Amino acid sequence: MEVISAHNLTKKFGNFTAVNAITFEVQAGEIFGFLGANGAGKTTAMKMLNGLLLPTSGEGRVAGYDVFKESEKIKKSIGYMSQRFSLYEDLTVRENIHFFGGIYGLKRQQVKEKTNLLIKDLELENVENQLVKSLPLGWKQRLAFSIALLHDPRIVFLDEPTGGVDPITRRQFWELIYKAAAAGVTVFVTTHYMDEAEYCNRVSIMVDGKIEALDTPSRLKEKFGVGSMDEVFLKLARG
Amino acid sequence: MQIAIKISNISKSFGKVKALDDVSLEVQPGELFGLIGPDGAGKTTLFRIVATLLLPDTGNAQVLGFDVVKDYAQIRKRIGYMPGRFSLYQDLSVQENLEFFAAIFGTTIEQNYHLVKDIYDQLKPFKNRRAGALSGGMKQKLALSCALIHQPEFLLLDEPTTGVDAVSRKEFWEMLARIKSLGISILVSTPYMDEASRCDRIALIQHGKILSVDTPSGLVKSFEKPLLAVRSADMYKLLHDLREFDKTDTAFPFGEYLHLTTKGRVGEEEVAVFLTKKGHENVEVKPVVATVEDCFMALMQN
Numbered sequence: 001m002e003v004i005s006a007h008n009l010t011k012k013f014g015n016f017t018a019v020n021a022i023t024f025e026v027q028a029g030e031i032f033g034f035l036g037a038n039g040a041g042k043t044t045a046m047k048m049l050n051g052l053l054l055p056t057s058g059e060g061r062v063a064g065y066d067v068f069k070e071s072e073k074i075k076k077s078i079g080y081m082s083q084r085f086s087l088y089e090d091l092t093v094r095e096n097i098h099f100f101g102g103i104y105g106l107k108r109q110q111v112k113e114k115t116n117l118l119i120k121d122l123e124l125e126n127v128e129n130q131l132v133k134s135l136p137l138g139w140k141q142r143l144a145f146s147i148a149l150l151h152d153p154r155i156v157f158l159d160e161p162t163g164g165v166d167p168i169t170r171r172q173f174w175e176l177i178y179k180a181a182a183a184g185v186t187v188f189v190t191t192h193y194m195d196e197a198e199y200c201n202r203v204s205i206m207v208d209g210k211i212e213a214l215d216t217p218s219r220l221k222e223k224f225g226v227g228s229m230d231e232v233f234l235k236l237a238r239g
Numbered sequence: 240m241q242i243a244i245k246i247s248n249i250s251k252s253f254g255k256v257k258a259l260d261d262v263s264l265e266v267q268p269g270e271l272f273g274l275i276g277p278d279g280a281g282k283t284t285l286f287r288i289v290a291t292l293l294l295p296d297t298g299n300a301q302v303l304g305f306d307v308v309k310d311y312a313q314i315r316k317r318i319g320y321m322p323g324r325f326s327l328y329q330d331l332s333v334q335e336n337l338e339f340f341a342a343i344f345g346t347t348i349e350q351n352y353h354l355v356k357d358i359y360d361q362l363k364p365f366k367n368r369r370a371g372a373l374s375g376g377m378k379q380k381l382a383l384s385c386a387l388i389h390q391p392e393f394l395l396l397d398e399p400t401t402g403v404d405a406v407s408r409k410e411f412w413e414m415l416a417r418i419k420s421l422g423i424s425i426l427v428s429t430p431y432m433d434e435a436s437r438c439d440r441i442a443l444i445q446h447g448k449i450l451s452v453d454t455p456s457g458l459v460k461s462f463e464k465p466l467l468a469v470r471s472a473d474m475y476k477l478l479h480d481l482r483e484f485d486k487t488d489t490a491f492p493f494g495e496y497l498h499l500t501t502k503g504r505v506g507e508e509e510v511a512v513f514l515t516k517k518g519h520e521n522v523e524v525k526p527v528v529a530t531v532e533d534c535f536m537a538l539m540q541n
Binding site: 168 | 276279280375376405407431445474491539
């Protein structure tokens with residue numbers, strides 16, 4: 001079953017075509033890597049799928065809703081973790097979870113249960129009443145990810161979730177991604193770490209507003225006759 | 240020749256946070272030296288001390304033979320510093336920024352153009368654009384040009400490639416190799432472990448402490464544990480199953496494989512048999528040479 005579909009989806013800013021007729025589908029439960037060089041149009045494409053930016057032309061559906069007409073419904077059905085840390089630094093771990101639970105419209109009892117479960121899952125019992133700003137970056141990022149899943153969205157969008165974290169924490173983060181996907185959540189993720197591209201079920205690579213390649217990592221490597229995703233990326237992005 | 244940087248037992252705290260904890264390092268003249276570690280490791284604090292912008296609590300440091308506290312003015316003339324955050328004048332054009340940095344160091348663009356030519360040529364089509372309106376990659380090239388235009392003896396680059404895509408990162412390291420060939424010593428920090436191999440020597444840093452200083456190949460050779468690369472059709476299950484294997488020391492995802500360190504030497508066959516019993520298909524197990532990232536993770540856990 002498709003949870004994201006785009007057909008010739010396009011976004012123009014004046015004379016500049018940021019996203020040029022991209023067509024692709026993402027299946028439920030898939031980990032989909034959305035790669036591209038800086039300025040290739042990834043963020044613009046992602047914003048259209050998130051309901052944050054109205055496309056210029058084409059068609060797109062996310063979680064069953066139309067990206068032109070039903071952007072508010074899309075926002076309620078997805079989770080989003082931005083590359084800038086977006087929890088409230090001056091609230092505690094518990095307060096942040098409560099706050100976002102409220103924003104997503106969860107019932108009081110639900111928020112309570114989910115908060116306890118989340119704190120236990122992330123092993124944050126000892127710091128639940130500490131301000132978020134006092135936590136190590138890796139913990140913050142895991143917390144931000146879990147909060148993005150608080151309202152049980154069908155899809156979660158992750159924009160460079162692992163930038164700058166240490167190699168062990170980066171891997172722990174990917175275990176959370178695997179776990180979410182195994183539970184049926186579709187994961188749409190961007191990254192500059194090419195080893196992380198290998199963890200995705202399928203990967204698309206954008207170049208100058210177009211999707212130039214889309215396949216499983218192993219088939220992409222085979223197609224380009226190279227041994228790593230890094231080399232696939234270099235071949236495509238350097239033209 | 241004068242040692243480029245000599246850092247001796249430097250510590251620096253911010254309130255309760257110990258950003259640097261008894262750090263000692265030496266960078267040789269002409270060396271491309273990498274400081275590698277995650278956010279919050281203390282990289283920027285160390286850079287700011289070396290750039291004479293921050294005083295250490297204890298310890299001392301010399302840059303090109305000058306003391307970072309007493310002789311700061313001498314050091315500032317001789318180094319080029321590119322901070323992690325873009326810090327050029329957003330409202331000046333590309334050319335105005337470069338002219339400004341040349342002027343405050345008492346030189347002109349013409350005089351030192353050979354240093355920045357390769358980089359600046361790529362910026363020329365945009366020379367009248369405001370710096371604030373440049374793309375990330377272009378900003379980075381302009382910042383590097385501005386740090387180079389006074390012909391520094393030593394270049395300090397704090398995370399120049401963070402958030403930059405794989406292609407632009409590769410191009411940036413090619414630029415650094417050219418700068419090094421002009422005889423300029425470079426200290427560069429990065430959170431990307433795969434960039435370590437581009438350096439002559441590297442220091443791994445975590446929680447304010449230096450974990451290791453070595454050449455990239457020396458570091459990799461010092462990895463002592465047996466290391467296997469493992470994969471199967473179901474990588475998530477593989478990770479869980481390998482963690483239950485009684486001979487497993489650590490198991491981490493590593494691109495298309497998992498990297499497995501074991502307690503004592505374990506044959507590939509033995510791992511494969513265990514996994515096949517667990518119901519894995521298409522099992523592949525092979526010995527593999529450690530990467531800088533394997534070393535970093537092993538040192539983190541010590």
